[in-house]
Structures are given as C-alpha cells and as structure tokens.
Amino acid sequence: MDFELSQDHKLLLDTLREFVEHEVKPIARRIDEEHQIPDALVAKMADLGLLGSYLPDAFGGAGMDFLSYILVVEEVSKACASSGVLISAHTSLCCGPILSFGTQEQQERWLPDLVSGRSIGCFLLTEPDAGSDAGSIKTSYRREGDEFVITGSKIFITNGGYRGTGIVFATSDKTLKHKGISAFIVDLAAPGVTVLRNEEKMGIRGSYTTAFALDQVRVPAANLLGREGEGFRIAMDTLNGGRIGIAAQALGIAEGAFERALGYSKERKQFGVPICDNQAIQFKLADMHARIEAARLVTYRAAWLKESGKNYTLDSALCKMLASEAATYVTKEAIQIHGGYGFICDYEVERMYRDAKITEIYEGTNEVQRVVISKLLLADH
C-alpha cells in the first residue's frame, strides 16, 4: 500500500498550485460578486488542459488518470468553487458519458471542441418535478425520420449559460418510467433551445445554473447516446463518477477555508497571544483537519477504484457525502475562528461557507447518498 502521490501527480499539483495562485485566487471574490467567471479565465483553464485532463490525447485531452482530474478540481476549488464546478460538470457530466457511451464518430465529433473549451459541457437531467426521482422526467422525444424531436423543460443546469454541448435526457413514454429514457447529445445553441433564466444563488455564484425550455428541438439521429431506453443507466453511471468530482470540489472548498483559518489563528492576537494558543481554537483546527483528511482518503480511493476498473459505487457515494459534510463543517468553523471578520466579505471564508452548502445537495443529495450506501450494505438482506 502506498499513499504517496507519483512524481507526475506532484508535478501536476505544482503546476495547478502556481496557476491557481496567480490566475484564480486573485479574482475569486470578483467571480462571486459579478456572478460570472471571466471568459479569459475559462480560456486559460482550457489552454492549460484543465477541461480535458483524463480524456485521451486523440481528442486533445491530456490522457491523465482519473486521480489527476480529481486533483485539478480540488486545487481549483481551494480558491474558487465556481471554477471548480465548471470543470467538474463539464468533464464528468458531459465529456465523461460521451467517452464512456459514445461511438467513435460521436467522440470525434464532440470531444475536441469540449476539451479545447470551444464548447462548455453540461448535463440536462433535472426538471421542476424530477430531482432525486430522476426516473420521473417528463421531457419527451419522438422519432421523425432521421431526427429526434425533443420537448420539455430542464432546470438547475450547471454551465447552461454557455449554451455549449448538453447531454439531454428525455423519455419516449412516461409510463415506461426509467426504461423509457434515452440520452442525446444536443447543441444548446440549436433552434428551439431557450434559456429561461440563470438562477440567483446562495453560493457558487460564478457558475451558471440555468433553466431551459426545449421546444421541438430537432436532433440528428446520430446524436443518440447509447441505445434507446439506455438513458437512465447512462445518467446513473455518469453521476456515479461525477460524485467523485463533487467530493473533490467540496474537499477543495474545505481545504481553502482551513488554510485561511489556520493562518488567521496564528496572526490574530487577543489577550496578548495569538488565538491559536487557546485550546478552544486548537481543538477546532484538529477537528477540521481530521474531517478533511478522512474525506481526502476516501475521495482518492474512489478515484483509484474507478481508474482501476473496480466497482466504485459505494466509495463515490461515501466520498461525496463525507467531503461535502466536511466542507460545510470546516467552512462554518473557519468563520467562527475568524470571529466578526469571518462574517465580512473581505476575508472570503464567508463565500466558502456559502459555496460549500450546494455540495451536500447536487449530483445526488446526501440523503440519496445514504440510500445508495445503505442499500449496498444491505444488498443480501
């Protein structure tokens, strides 16, 4: 057993840390305030290869392993959770299923534009009445000659505002429930696709969360991903991997807040001593660190299991749950350590606290993760 990162992973980390320090950290607050990640930053992330870390080099990707992708999301999220989820949703939820379920033609047609950032990817599953119960989606499709025609509405779509490439889930017959669902690769700039709004949110405010109306959107038959009726399986498999990305995002948020709290506790003096000389603060730091390290180990192990082709369903649910709960806990304590200053925007931990909350909710609420975990534990019951 070896817990040491490889030399190549260390070189990647070194690059990521430099990039994040110079290009992301200085503008993270502005990204939150202006509710937008500058296009220039998206372009820089694409140029560095952050939008295609584990995709094969045949499609312009870096051809790295899944853990490398996790390190990318984690490091970027330490400074800016909005940028972290842009990468995570784009990579795990859009490039991922095209790579896993797409034909050679589909991969060649879509992946180079995604990897280079010419098109930002998203995943259109959630609907107003279909969140955790994804099998109950109402967006419908019918076949007309060489085309599929899709109609319905989708909400809470991360990266939707870019109108790039979407994996759209729709049903041919709602009474078939999850067996009627198919997945399509859709150009979100196509006629019939309307952005209804980009939501105002508590956190990750630089990330688009978009509501779409799909009105008779005509999609070439060649854009069907996998076979008809396979959509629900594609969605669940995709989210299974995506959760590890969200765990990495949550881990990054927690680490970012912890670094600031640790630093502040050494600088801030009260009663003539740094506040870290107080056991009340020391215990907080110990608890925060413990949660982060536990979450990190499970997250890296989930990434390793996925990379090794082993079953990772249990670990992806575990790491998403542990890391997101570490993130909300650690960011809350980071504010407490900062005292009144923590409540002030200048100190940035308040943003991290707001950013952390969504990680307990999206890509499967933590309640759903507990369902997944307990079902697997009780599989033979």
Place this chain on the structure above:
Amino acid sequence: MKILVCIKQVPDMESRFKPDSAGVWYSDTDLAFRMNEYDEYAVEQAVQLKEQLGGEPEVVVLSVGPDRVVEALKKALAMGCDRAVQVQDPAAHLKDPWQIASAIAAYAKGENFNLIFTGLQSQDRGSAQVGVTLAEILGIASVTTIVGFEYADGSVTVRRELEGGLKARVQLKTPALVTCQLGLNVPRYPTLPNIMKAKKKEILTLPVGELLHEEARSVTASFYAPPKKSGGIVLEGDVAVQVDQLLDILRDKTTVLR
C-alpha cells in the same frame, strides 16, 4: 544548435528550516521542493529560443542532486526541453560551487553546447557562482543578471540589470553562458498534455563520481538561524524630536528618502 539549461531544485522558501544533524545545511525532511525560481527563467528563455528558431535547437536540461530532482527535470521537460540529465548526487548539498560547476563542466565538455542558460543564483544557497565558474572552466563568454535576451546569426544581445535601476546592453558571440534574473520573462505553466508528453522524454542518470574529481575549495562550517531580533526601536521624547529621529533612521537605514 545545442542548448544546455542548468537547474536546481530548492525547498519552498516559505518552509520552516531546521539545521540537519551535522549542522551544516538544512534538514530536508518534510520540505516541499520545487524548481529554483531563477532557473525557471532560464528554462523559459531556452524554450523561447528553440521556438524562435523553428524547433531546431536541442535543449538539454541538467540538474545535480538526489533522485527527487527528477521532479524538477520533469517540469523543465514539460515546459519544452527535449531531454534531461540528472547528475546523481545524494550529497550535492555538501559540494561547494566549484565542485558543482566542475561536475557540470565535465558533462558539458563533450557535448559542445552553443548556449548555456542558468539562473542568476539558487534561492537556498545563493552563491551565484556556479554559472560563471562553469563558463570559466569551459573557456566561454559569460554574462550575468540578464533581464532581456535576443539571438540572431550566432550573436547574443542581452540586457543586464545594474544597481540603481540602470541597464546595460551586452553583445557576445556563442558559445556563451548567461545567468537569468527576475524580469527576463514570464515562465509558462507546463500544460497537462505536455506533462504527459514529458513522460516519454529521456532522462539520463550519471553518477556524480563519474564526472567529479575535484576537491571542495570551501565548506559550510555551520548553518543556523540568527538570534531573534528584539522588539524594534521605540522613539521617545516630544513629537518634533521623534520626527527628526525617524528621518535620520529612514535616511541611514533605508532607501525611501534617497
């Protein structure tokens, strides 16, 4: 054209340093290492020259040190160097600049490099001797502290940084060695695809014993943290006196009033 870039791996300078058991250098346990900052400018300039010349020059990157220096070499390869040489020496920290330069020179002699780039100095030892000593042993021209670099038709023109904000232009014929200073360029980030491509590039390992037959000419006798400073200067007396005292201090000890 053949280009050599000499790099060193140094600890993150924000680390907390403790003397090693012999008390002659820092202990490297628990330290995170990275490429010496000035050497990044050297790598970047070499790669820019390669690009300027349509990819023709071969850029070799070299580092002396224990096996961990391969990390820094890999970074240089990912930035665009063609192949790497590790002069393997677990005790490089005990060698003086003369020995390091001699070992590099022993390798470089057979390779006939047209241009050698080094950092101005290392961030940890800071002797600023290895580059110029290497040039001297090889019998080639050298110029230090460059903040600008141009190459055309076998001739190098550099801008040097002088004291007091002054600059100088220096021309020299190859073969030559330059030492690179902050401000020369902005080193690129190695892209993820290039990190992967670097894995296929050659890293040659040469034991230092095969290259180095020189004795040290200087030794570091001890390594220690200076005594902690007392709590600063407290000015007393009425305001006019304090202002005069402050002005005197600023004039004598700082550059703000010059």
